[in-house]
Amino acid sequence: KYAEYMLRYDTTHGVFKGTIAVEGSDLIVNGKKVKFYTERDPAAIPWGETGADYIVESTGVFTTTDKASAHLKGGAKKVIISAPSADAPMYVMGVNNETY
Structure with missing residues (x-):
């Protein structure tokens, strides 16, 4: 959840305009899975x-x-x-x- 929040509300770039979701330990950004x-x-x-x-x-x-x-x-x-x-x-x- 922390990574989702940090991507969504970046202090330099502003609010992320794409889609963000969390599935288990993966972050889904604009429909693509990001592993951590x-x-x-x-x-x-x-x-x-x-x-x-x-x-x-x-x-x-x-x-x-x-x-x-x-x-x-x-x-x-x-x-x-x-x-x-x-x-x-x-x-x-x-x-x-x-x-x-």
Whole structure:
């Protein structure tokens, strides 16, 4: 219910104009199921089963290549780290994104 509320009443973007529902532990947004996981270990999240190929790591905890690669063990194909990283390359749209 908390995720539903936060999506529906975002302080930056305003009230969400689409449809939102909760079914068990899943959030249904505009008719599409959104899965939530509360695992502390990214390797335990079954990304391969959910069909998620690209994962955005936004916890601020797994910011090195070694730590973020735990998502790959769960079946992800690529991990995008959204925070500054000590060892992963950083790409900025309009600056160096063409070097990826």
